[in-house]
Amino acid sequence: MLNYIKESYNELTNHVTWPTWAEAQRLTVIVAVFSVVLALAVWGVDSVFSKVISQYFEWIKA
Numbered sequence: 001m002l003n004y005i006k007e008s009y010n011e012l013t014n015h016v017t018w019p020t021w022a023e024a025q026r027l028t029v030i031v032a033v034f035s036v037v038l039a040l041a042v043w044g045v046d047s048v049f050s051k052v053i054s055q056y057f058e059w060i061k062a
Contacts, residue, residue, distance in 0.1 A: 019027065
């Protein structure tokens with residue numbers, strides 16, 4: 001287990017290319033914007049389907 005931790009640390013410090021602070025901030029903003037857009041799209045589709053299903057049950061109830 002200790003060897004695994006040492007090798008993992010070595011991999012992270014010597015072989016991983018880390019983004020610059022500015023690039024990390026830019027990518028974080030992009031992810032946040034797309035997350036909000038996707039959430040709004042899911043909310044919209046859910047609202048439409050909810051109304052369609054409600055209308056369907058009103059229709060078959062009558």
